[in-house]
Amino acid sequence: MFTETLKDLVLGTEGGVASLLMDSSGIALESFVREGSDLDITTVGIEFSVVLGSIKRASEMLDAGGARELSIGTEKYTTLIRVLGDSYFLALALEPDGNFGKGRYLMRTAVPKLLADL
């Protein structure tokens, strides 16, 4: 159901590697990995669901409002995360020199489509 949207995200973003729809407890609903990549996007999602939890606590302490998006740049990948409602998030992993702005934009526009099906 979500495959086309996840695939469009990766293939539509220069340097896109993999995408994932996950619930906040770390259970993957669906994922897409670009051919030729061996990135284990599900494990990335599980690790970053823990990070999202620590951001949620920080935002509450700061009274900064709910977390909406997150990006994490490491040496090997940049991972963009967008929170969907209370229980899900969407992740997109890029090469470090991938098109960050395009990825952010495509994720933002994919949200209503995904939310309608969740």
Add this chain to the structure above:
Amino acid sequence: MFTETLKDLVLGTEGGVASLLMDSSGIALESFVREGSDLDITTVGIEFSVVLGSIKRASEMLDAGGARELSIGTEKYTTLIRVLGDSYFLALALEPDGNFGKGRYLMRTAVPKLLADL
């Protein structure tokens, strides 16, 4: 010593609110807040230093290489963070509709200047 750089970051980014140079244990070296804002950027930095720690652990688990940059978007602010060496980070808080790309760019170019003085 760092004030001019921190000030240039905030005033040079449309929607820039505050900037901060902090060590990874949460001790502020210096900060700048745009006139008229009451954002407590030091407290934001302390909270997000905890988040950085959880990202560091996640990156190690994933063998993804060290964390280099991070952005956290909440309802009230977007905070960009850039890691400086092993022990410091630079943070820039923007309004949610601030110029994200410009902020990222200015932070990236400020790093060598800050590192030279640390």
